[in-house]
Amino acid sequence: MPSQFKQLDPPQRVLLGPGPSEVPARVLQAMASPTVGHLDPSYLAIMDETREMLREVFQTKNELTLAISGTGSAGMEACVVNLIEPSDEMIVCVNGVFGTRMRDVAQRYGATVHSIEADWGTTISVEQVAAALEAHPKTKVLGIVHAETSTGAHQPLEEISRLVQKAGALLLVDAVTSLGGMEVRVDDWQIDAIYSGTQKCLSCPPGLSPVSFSPRAVAAMEARQTPVTSWYLDLSMLRNYWGSDRVYHHTAPINMTYALRESLAIILEEGLENRIARHLRNHLILRAGLEAMGLKWVPEHSLTTLNAVHVPDGADDARVRSRLLGEYGIEIGAGLGPFKGRAWRVGLMGHSSSRRNVMLLLAALESILCDEGVAISQGAAISAASKQCC
Amino acid sequence: MPSQFKQLDPPQRVLLGPGPSEVPARVLQAMASPTVGHLDPSYLAIMDETREMLREVFQTKNELTLAISGTGSAGMEACVVNLIEPSDEMIVCVNGVFGTRMRDVAQRYGATVHSIEADWGTTISVEQVAAALEAHPKTKVLGIVHAETSTGAHQPLEEISRLVQKAGALLLVDAVTSLGGMEVRVDDWQIDAIYSGTQKCLSCPPGLSPVSFSPRAVAAMEARQTPVTSWYLDLSMLRNYWGSDRVYHHTAPINMTYALRESLAIILEEGLENRIARHLRNHLILRAGLEAMGLKWVPEHSLTTLNAVHVPDGADDARVRSRLLGEYGIEIGAGLGPFKGRAWRVGLMGHSSSRRNVMLLLAALESILCDEGVAISQGAAISAASKQCC
Numbered sequence: 001m002p003s004q005f006k007q008l009d010p011p012q013r014v015l016l017g018p019g020p021s022e023v024p025a026r027v028l029q030a031m032a033s034p035t036v037g038h039l040d041p042s043y044l045a046i047m048d049e050t051r052e053m054l055r056e057v058f059q060t061k062n063e064l065t066l067a068i069s070g071t072g073s074a075g076m077e078a079c080v081v082n083l084i085e086p087s088d089e090m091i092v093c094v095n096g097v098f099g100t101r102m103r104d105v106a107q108r109y110g111a112t113v114h115s116i117e118a119d120w121g122t123t124i125s126v127e128q129v130a131a132a133l134e135a136h137p138k139t140k141v142l143g144i145v146h147a148e149t150s151t152g153a154h155q156p157l158e159e160i161s162r163l164v165q166k167a168g169a170l171l172l173v174d175a176v177t178s179l180g181g182m183e184v185r186v187d188d189w190q191i192d193a194i195y196s197g198t199q200k201c202l203s204c205p206p207g208l209s210p211v212s213f214s215p216r217a218v219a220a221m222e223a224r225q226t227p228v229t230s231w232y233l234d235l236s237m238l239r240n241y242w243g244s245d246r247v248y249h250h251t252a253p254i255n256m257t258y259a260l261r262e263s264l265a266i267i268l269e270e271g272l273e274n275r276i277a278r279h280l281r282n283h284l285i286l287r288a289g290l291e292a293m294g295l296k297w298v299p300e301h302s303l304t305t306l307n308a309v310h311v312p313d314g315a316d317d318a319r320v321r322s323r324l325l326g327e328y329g330i331e332i333g334a335g336l337g338p339f340k341g342r343a344w345r346v347g348l349m350g351h352s353s354s355r356r357n358v359m360l361l362l363a364a365l366e367s368i369l370c371d372e373g374v375a376i377s378q379g380a381a382i383s384a385a386s387k388q389c390c
Numbered sequence: 391m392p393s394q395f396k397q398l399d400p401p402q403r404v405l406l407g408p409g410p411s412e413v414p415a416r417v418l419q420a421m422a423s424p425t426v427g428h429l430d431p432s433y434l435a436i437m438d439e440t441r442e443m444l445r446e447v448f449q450t451k452n453e454l455t456l457a458i459s460g461t462g463s464a465g466m467e468a469c470v471v472n473l474i475e476p477s478d479e480m481i482v483c484v485n486g487v488f489g490t491r492m493r494d495v496a497q498r499y500g501a502t503v504h505s506i507e508a509d510w511g512t513t514i515s516v517e518q519v520a521a522a523l524e525a526h527p528k529t530k531v532l533g534i535v536h537a538e539t540s541t542g543a544h545q546p547l548e549e550i551s552r553l554v555q556k557a558g559a560l561l562l563v564d565a566v567t568s569l570g571g572m573e574v575r576v577d578d579w580q581i582d583a584i585y586s587g588t589q590k591c592l593s594c595p596p597g598l599s600p601v602s603f604s605p606r607a608v609a610a611m612e613a614r615q616t617p618v619t620s621w622y623l624d625l626s627m628l629r630n631y632w633g634s635d636r637v638y639h640h641t642a643p644i645n646m647t648y649a650l651r652e653s654l655a656i657i658l659e660e661g662l663e664n665r666i667a668r669h670l671r672n673h674l675i676l677r678a679g680l681e682a683m684g685l686k687w688v689p690e691h692s693l694t695t696l697n698a699v700h701v702p703d704g705a706d707d708a709r710v711r712s713r714l715l716g717e718y719g720i721e722i723g724a725g726l727g728p729f730k731g732r733a734w735r736v737g738l739m740g741h742s743s744s745r746r747n748v749m750l751l752l753a754a755l756e757s758i759l760c761d762e763g764v765a766i767s768q769g770a771a772i773s774a775a776s777k778q779c780c
Contacts, residue, residue: 005439005655008420008648010432015425019641023425030398031645032422035405035413035595037721042400049395069597070460070622073640077622105621199641205425207459207597207643230620231495232460232467248726250463251409251589253597255421256646258398265395331427336638 013325014352016361017333018149018306019177020199020206021349023263027204030262031255038252046261047242047252053264054210057179057202057272058194060186064213066242067260068233069253072176072197075209077105078233079172079193083141083217085226086110091132091142091169093124097150097336098174102143109229114139120338121151121299121308126159133167140220141170141193147178149200150336152308152345153299154182161190170217176200179210180267181279181305181349192217198256201279201305203350204263207256211235263350279304282353285388286346289362292384293369294376298343305353307346308339314374317341320365323372328364359385403715404742406751407723408539408696409567410589410596411739413649417594420652421645428642436651437632437642443654444600447569447592447662448584450576454603456632457650458623459643462566462587465599467495468623469562469583473531473607475616476500481522481532481559483514487540487726488564492533499619504529510728511541511689511698516549523557530610531560531583537568539590540726542698542735543689544572551580560607566590569600570657571669571695571739582607588646591669591695593740594653597646601625653740669694672743675778676736679752682774683759684766688733695743697736698729705764707731710755713762718754749775 015022036043055065068075080102084090090111092103095118106113114136116128124144133139142164146155157173164171170192175184179194181201186194192214199206213221213235221228221236228234232250240247267275283304287297290309298308311317317334321344324330335343346361362381369376405412426433445455458465470492474480480501482493485508496503504526506518514534523529532554536545547563554561560582565574569584571591576584582604589596603611603625611618611626618624622640630637657665673694677687680699688698701707707724711734714720725733736751752771759766 004659008423008436008652010423010426010436010648011430012424013426013430015427017427020425020427020644023645028422028424028645032418033398033400034402034418035410035589036400036403037405037407037410038596040401040403040715040721046398046400070464071640071643074460074622077620101621108617108619108621197641199425199644205643205645206428206641207646227498229498230467231491231498232464250461251587251596253461253595253646254410254589255413255418255595255649256597256643258400259645262398269394325430331430 011329014330014357014360016346016348016352016357017331018345018347019349021203021347021352023203023205024266024351026266027259027262031259033258035254038254039246039248043254044246046257050257050261050264051242053261053268057264057267058184058186058212059188060212062186062212062214064218064235064239066211066238067257068209068211069250070209071206072195072209074233075195075197075211076102076174077230078211078235079195080105081109081230081233082221082228082235083170083172083193084109084111085224087112088140089114089136089138091116091136091139093144095122095124095151095153096120096145096148098145098148102174121153123153123155123301126163129160129163133163133169139167139169141172143172145174146184147175147182147303147305149177149306151299152303152306154301154303157189165190170220177303177306180275182276182303186212198260201349202263202267204259207253208260279348279353282348282355282358283307285355285385286348286358288388289381289385292377292380293366298339305347305349307348308343309346311342311344312374312376315369315372320368320372323368324364330361330364355389401719404718404720404747404750406736406738406742406747407721408735408737409739411593411737411742413593413595414656414741416656417649417652421649423648425644428644429636429638433644434636436647440647440651440654441632443651443658447654447657448574448576448602449578450602452576452602452604454608454625454629456601456628457647458599458601459640460599461596462585462599464623465585465587465601466492466564467620468601468625469585470495471499471620471623472611472618472625473560473562473583474499474501475614477502478530479504479526479528481506481526481529483534485512485514485541485543486510486535486538488535488538492564511543513543513545513691516553519550519553523553523559529557529559531562533562535564536574537565537572537693537695539567539696541689542693542696544691544693547579555580560610567693567696570665572666572693576602588650591739592653592657594649597643598650669738669743672738672745672748673697675745675775676738676748678778679771679775682767682770683756688729695737695739697738698733699736701732701734702764702766705759705762710758710762713758714754720751720754745779
């Protein structure tokens with residue numbers, strides 16, 4: 001009997017938005033391997049390999065390194081809820097969607113939150129952090145976004161980490177859009193808790209959130225007076241499943257773990273340094289091209305993985321994005337918050353960060369903007385990008 | 391350069407444990423389709439189809455029907471945290487691991503919990519529920535497990551539902567191990583909130599949790615005085631992404647949704663009634679065979695999807711399971727809690743519920759038990775099972 005349902009047939013997009021990024025065929029194939037049980041010896045070995053590779057990508061020796069069974073936002077919530085007890089004080093740095101989200105999460109779980117705010121597109125200054133830590137000496141955790149996906153701002157962390165450590169607080173970092181594409185040195189930078197997502201620079205489908213906790217963060221967890229509010233995200237139980245005890249907690253997303261393992265293997269085969277250099281190289285090519293066209297970057301300190309640019313005068317934001325998708329199958333991201341309708345977000349993450357994609361986007365965008373009658377420097381983008389290639 | 395990592399090569403198991411169940415090749419192939427963006431028009435159409443099919447499988451018209459981006463336990467937590475505010479009263483029926491877990495979750499989120507307890511392997515009686523509702527007239531939610539995966543007990547719901555409705559409370563049901571394999575009539579049985587998992591009778595890899603809320607449950611959500619504690623599981627935001635507004639919440643697990651859509655299509659092609667009948671048929675064949683061998687069922691009212699049987703005298707629980715896995719690639723489940731070392735749990739769920747698997751298990755188990763010197767009725771299982779087939 002023929003199926004009453006159409007065959008699933010999603011289009012092959014060029015994914016240059018804020019995530020998901022393109023997933024290599026090897027990862028999709030690994031994900032389609034036969035499902036085994038979550039306590040099968042073969043799966044336990046895959047978990048072990050996955051956490052070992054995660055440690056390499058996080059550049060950490062942290063024992064408590066694993067993948068949360070949810071997307072990046074679940075990782076954010078896991079970090080907050082395991083470190084914070086009701087009434088604990090937390091400083092959250094807010095300069096975009098994800099700092100705002102972290103503050104919201106912390107407040108929902110009963111933390112007393114002090115915000116450090118900066119304009120969207122800018123970064124948090126060392127002085128702001130120093131002042132906040134001095135004003136709130138009981139701060140248990142300071143949360144900050146390394147790579148603010150909503151604005152493309154790249155937050156320096158090293159100096160801020162020193163201040164946080166000196167104040168005896170814990171540093172919690174959102175590395176959703178940087179891990180695997182930019183430098184994220186968990187141990188060297190003394191990051192105490194960090195989370196990421198699989199669908200950005202790791203180029204794995206969305207669904208898991210790698211996290212890592214330092215020994216200091218683990219000690220804070222163990223000193224809790226109250227149970228972790230979330231059962232699903234309780235790391236004191238999750239670590240017993242990922243650790244040698246293998247105590248059943250929940251049924252792990254087996255095939256997603258296959259995919260993550262494969263994507264991490266690809267990263268380590270390329271080499272983390274090479275990969276970071278590739279992200280930088282393609283960012284610079286894109287930048288040369290778009291700036292030659294006349295487009296301006298939103299943040300002063302830009303990520304190499306996520307490029308937020310102002311929509312040029314005279315261009316219809318939604319219409320241009322829709323034409324890129326319809327005519328070229330290219331996805332780029334819209335602006336959020338104060339940048340809604342005013343910025344585009346071009347992701348060059350993981351497998352998506354290729355010269356081929358950059359050149360295609362430049363050509364397609366130039367063609368559409370010209371056709372739309374937008375005043376740009378015609379013919380300048382490709383030659384400027386080409387010069388940057390050499 | 392050759393990879394320094396071994397190729398991922400998980401074994402092809404016969405999955406007869408408490409989940410995951412075997413995943414049809416069609417589902418694995420669908421999951422390996424190209425990843426698109428979570429706001430791509432093609433993906434939004436897939437979400438719409440998925441929720442429409444979920445409604446059919448749940449036998450409901452509930453508008454708020456969707457898949458939570460986590461495993462079944464995340465679905466449990468989502469149901470509890472969206473219905474319960476701190477200090478709300480909840481009755482939880484506890485007769486196994488998953489009732490115990492639901493109570494734990496509710497307590498963590500600040501509910502005042504009243505337990506109805508019954509021995510593991512038995513079901514909750516109508517009288518117990520009536521008495522509890524009378525003793526606790528302010529009860530907002532009564533939570534109960536339809537299919538207790540830890541004991542194989544099958545909980546009747548219809549009479550209990552009438553009592554809960556009459557008391558003005560909401561009925562929350564765990565259908566992780568029954569949805570798609572046994573009758574689960576959400577609208578007819580007046581279930582207000584229900585969750586399941588993808589890796590049981592839906593035969594999709596683990597990673598998503600289908601949930602459905604009745605209009606009464608939605609009204610309770612909308613009457614909340616406090617925000618939902620969990621940001622990740624906040625259905626008031628998730629429904630705006632799954633609904634026509636398409637408001638970004640988190641990056642959906644795209645490829646897992648492909649898999650779920652395909653598994654639901656397979657269910658609806660087979661027909662829900664046919665599928666439920668198949669689960670019953672194979673349960674009866676297994677039952678005839680194991681009982682002829684001399685094994686006894688744990689629960690009086692058994693699920694057809696998950697069969698908990700006592701480990702026969704003289705058999706070494708772990709050794710027999712290990713031999714099944716090592717010599718035949720067959721996974722069955724161990725006992726939990728009071729049944730640890732004393733029961734086996736044989737899942738016949740979704741794609742795993744086939745005559746082929748039943749006959750293989752009977753033959754393999756008989757062979758191993760004989761070899762182990764366990765006193766069973768030799769030669770009786772296959773003939774008893776064969777008679778049941780006709």
